[in-house]
Amino acid sequence: MHILFFILLLTVSLFGTESQAQASADLPDKPADWVCSQPDESKTAAASQKWCAINEPTPEALAWRDAIGFTLQPGQLTEMEKKNAFDFQLRDFLRARVYDHKLNWAHDRDWRLTGPYKGPFGEGKSYGVHPAVRVYYSPEMVAWLCAGREGELPFGAMIIKEMANIDAALGVEKPDNCMQIKTDDQRLPSSWTVMYRTNTTHDGWYYANPTMTGDGNPPVVDKSAFTDPGALPSDPVKPNQHWFPTGYDFSDKEKINTIVYPYNLYGAACINCHATAVNEMTFSSLDNIVSAGLRYKWYPLDKSITAPQQRESLHSQPLDDAKQVTVYQPIFSQPLTTINPNFEAYFGDLGIKDYAQAWPLRFPAETFDHNLSMRSGLDQFLTSDQCINCHDATYANSAEANMLIDKSNLSTKKPKSKLKINVSPYGEWRVSPMGLAGRDPIFFSQLQSETNNLPAAKKCIENTCLHCHGVMGQRQLAIDTPASEACKDIFAVAPPEGVPFGQPMAKSMVTQWQDDPPNNHDAKYGALARDGISCMVCHQIDDKGLGTESGYTGNFVTNQPGQVVGPYASESVITQPMQNALDITPQFGAQIQNSDMCGSCHNILLPTFNNDGTPHQHTAPGGLVVNATYEQTTHLEWVNSDFSKKGSFESCQDCHMPTKFDVGDTYHELKDMRIANIESSDFAPTTHRLPNKDITLTPRDKFARHSLHGLNVFLNEMFQQFPMILGLRQMDYMVNNDVQPALITGRDSMIEMATQQTANVSITHMQWLDDNTIDLSVEIENKTGHFLPSGVGFRRVFIEAVAHGKSGEILWASGRSNALGVILEGSTDKPLSTEQGGAGQSTYQPHYQVIDAQDQVQIYQEIIQDSAGHNTTSFMRRVSDKKDNRIRAKGFDPQFYLDSQSPYIQMLGVLLGEAAKDKDYSDKNLTGKDRLKYVMKLSTEQKNQFSHVTVKLYNQSIPPVYLQDRFSDAHVGPAEKDDIQRLYYLTSHLNTDTVTAEGIKPIKDWRFFISGACIDNQQNSCED
Secondary structure, eight states, X not given: OHHHHHHHHHHHHHHOSOOOOOSOTTSOSOGGGGEEEOOOHHHHHHHHHHHHHHOOXXXXXXXXXXXXXXXXXXXXTTOHHHHHHHHHHHHHHHHTTHHHHTSOOEEOSSOBXXXXXXXXXXXXXXXXXXXXXEEEEOHHHHHHHHTTSOSOOOTTOEEEEEEEOOSGGGOEEOGGGBOEEOOOTTOOOSEEEEEEXXXXXXXXXXXXXXXXXXXXXXXXXXXXXXXXXXXXXXSOOSOOTTBOOSSOOTTOTTOBOBSOOOSSEETOTTHHHHTTBSSTTOOOOTHHHXXXXXXXXXXXXXXXXXXXXXXXXTTOHHHHGGGOOOOOOOOSOOOXXXXXXXXXXXXXXXXXXXXXXHGGGOOOOGGGOOOOOBTTBOOSOXXXXXXXXXHSOOOSSSSOOTTEEOGGGOOSSXXXXXXXXXXXXXXXXXXXXXXXXXXXXXHHHHHHHHHHHSGGGHHHHHHHHHHHHTHHHHHHHHHHSOXXXXXXXXXXXXXXXXXXXXXXXXXXXXGOOSOOTTTOOOHHHHHHHHTOSOHHHHTTBOSTTTTSGGGOTTOOOBOOTTEEEESSOGGGSOOHHHHHHHSOEEEEOGGGGOHHHHHHHHEEEEEOBOTTSOBOOEEOTTSOEESXXXXXXXXXXXXXXXXXXXXXXOOHHHHHSOSEEEETTEEEEOOSBOSOOOSOTTSOOOSSBOOGGGTOOOOBSOOOOOOOOOSOHHHHHHHHHOHHHHTOOSSOTTSOTTEEOHHHHHHHHHHHIIIIIIEEEEEEEEEEOTTSEEEEEEEEEEOSSSOBSOSSTTXXXXXXXXXXXXXXXXXXXXXXXXXXXXXXXXXXXXXXXXXXXXXXXXXXXXXXXXXOSTTOOOEEOEEEEOTTSOEEOOSSOOOEEEEEOOBOOTTOOHHHHHTOSOHHXXXXXXXXXXXXXXXXGTOXXXXXXXEXXXXXXXXXXXXXXXXXXXEEEEEESSOHHHHHXXXXXXXXXXXXXXXXXXXXXXXXXXXXXOOOTTSOOTTGGGOEEEEEEEEETTSOBOOO
16 A cells, blocks of 8 residues: 555656656757657566565564664764764675675666766767666665655665766667667676765755775865865975865866765765655655656767767766866866965064965865764754755756856857856855955954954953854854853943843854864854854844844844745745754845845944053043944944935845846846755656655746955965865865856956945046146946955055156156055155054154155055054054045044934944045045045156056055064964964965956055046056
């Protein structure tokens, strides 16, 4: 009776009338048509019943572990010794084929294909999710199958899928174009995929993909997650281009595998497909044991395939390695192999000059950022590697993945590259500053600088800063430990009820990568923290407290575990696959589209301290005395702009999560996109899959990119050039080699944002005065919805204005800089005195309305001084505001802040220094621009040589003054310096001459171009 029930269910599941758009343009529209032969239902039911009666597992068969000494159990990545031991046990068990030779396990009647195939075998395209397979079933699996797939599978049940590449040697026959594999008793697998039943994770399985040959993956060794123990360097003295931590670049024959996706682990990519099974995450069927099962059609080529497939499936990658012949070319920017001597001469020696010295400072590999949905209970936060399985541009076979832009199909612009572009949520978020927040070397250097200067407050400073940058680890630790008032009073405004406070999180936990016995349990929190401002942060934020001051500084309230919110109506979201895999239900939440959500971490209110660690008091315009100020206010800046107003409204998401892709030579309206990749009715029919209504993805008319970046292209370049030190997997295991790496897309998107969406420079007037003087009027328009620059206070934007001679000589200059980004005096190589950072500096460039000397430069920035009257880039020792001439957003009105009931917001309405005299900063009808005059006095000879004037706007997210401050702070207080030294190594070896495919050098001379203008002697626009 059970058998008949499941046969009937199979008929509905395979050939139901519901279907979504077909993903494989090479094949007939309906996947049901890909099947050429299927089991006879009545015959299969009878054969299954008979087979089960004969093959009922005996107690001896069920005790197979004891019989062969298979005693170990799989371990987590936090238990590497246990995990590797099990993985080796399993690999030896498989390579000896003990399951067949000694245990005589039940198996599929035939080797079979898992989907249709097009073209010559080995050179065509497979549309199955695996290559050729034959599945073996442990006695526990047999008992469950024979019970009609009812009940819960017992611990230790195992499904072993033998696999072989689809090639000419496989012996595929195709009578009437219906494929079958010729029987060959000598055929051996080249690799396996294994599902081993455990009671550890919610989905219930440990997944493995061992290979017949090779000595790597397993094991996983070292903090950098090497999977080839022979490649582990004892003394890495220089970067190695073959340390290509992208997972699997098969074009490099000398590749060294590190930070790759492990073949064996809990919560593996396998859940991408298996979550759509009717129950127990498996499609296993008695049909394949008692019959040939489903057979699929072969299709001839109707057009030539210009290149072989990069991979036949996710499960046959080791086999594909031998096929590749491409000469290896670095995809990413490459660092300097030795320290930049000019950098060392200017910034000094911090005791770290080479790779061997930097190696101990590396972050744990992304491999260890792994926190799962456990059977014992669902944590508030899971790591993004559980989201990647469905929400990346996942390839399962030759069908085109969802969320890819194929440039070859675009007609609006001529493509310069054949690479496809991954616009999936995971693909773009991963390389954004939010995705990299938990590994950001600039942040960790800043944090160490703060605690060196204020060592008594170290515990609470670290916990507070990790409140955003390591939010999942910090929050989960607070949830898992007893409630505490520790560090709660650091917040000037009490957080909303529902924000957890427990054990404070220490920075040292972030680098904890496994649970070293006997009593260390920090690895879980380190894994969560390193995953940055991850998927489970934004998509779990509740609307309680959003947009209020109590909810700022990272004090958002989360939903209950197991509930995530998105922008789509709940009735249009399929929930079953996510529930099966992760015990999580997606639903609509309006707050995900609200700019107030962004304000949670983009309004930061921090206490201020004197240099001796005592609180510093400020008097707000309303008269209240407080000891906290806003360190950054990007969201509040947006609120005080035309961008937040009806009629001109643009949300944070409108700019930073655009619904079109317009970068470089590629324009694409993101319409009809499906926001996931799962096994669905687009796939080849199979057994025991959920009904189509439960797995049919809705095409979205509004698909928002998770680009989530600003202008910090320097951070992007660091992760391109130093992945081993920073621990990032530069390419996704789930994505094909013909897809442009997300880091490249992220960098190019930042260039587009800088040059098209950030600011516009124009020369509004030029005339010669009687005394050989050029009178030049310049206008800088801020096109953003916040200050320019915004965010952390050490960023700066500056103007370079140069009068050029006919032979290219510089006649007059303001704002020129050298190769280190240091601003120079006029046309000389002498740094401005105001460019000095570090201890004891107090001079700076004021805000100008007229610049008439070459040592005057318009720098849009904040200048804060500490209690000793020295300039500081500290976030906590912000005692005296001296300058803030960052260009306001259009519609900015200081009175808006002054009218607030909050004393902290009132202080934002106080204009500082010379900017207070400039109506561009106070008149809401003028704000959004800065109007500036240059008076360039030349000699008569210079006037005769004059050719043109250029005005250029540059951004520096980590200017030289900032770096001097950080390196100086390595020597104060307790003089802890590992994070500061890491930043020193990265910046002293950063290659700033890297070039994009379009020939752009984004960080040349340590500056990032935004906009510019040129005018010649006839007052015509020109190009410099």
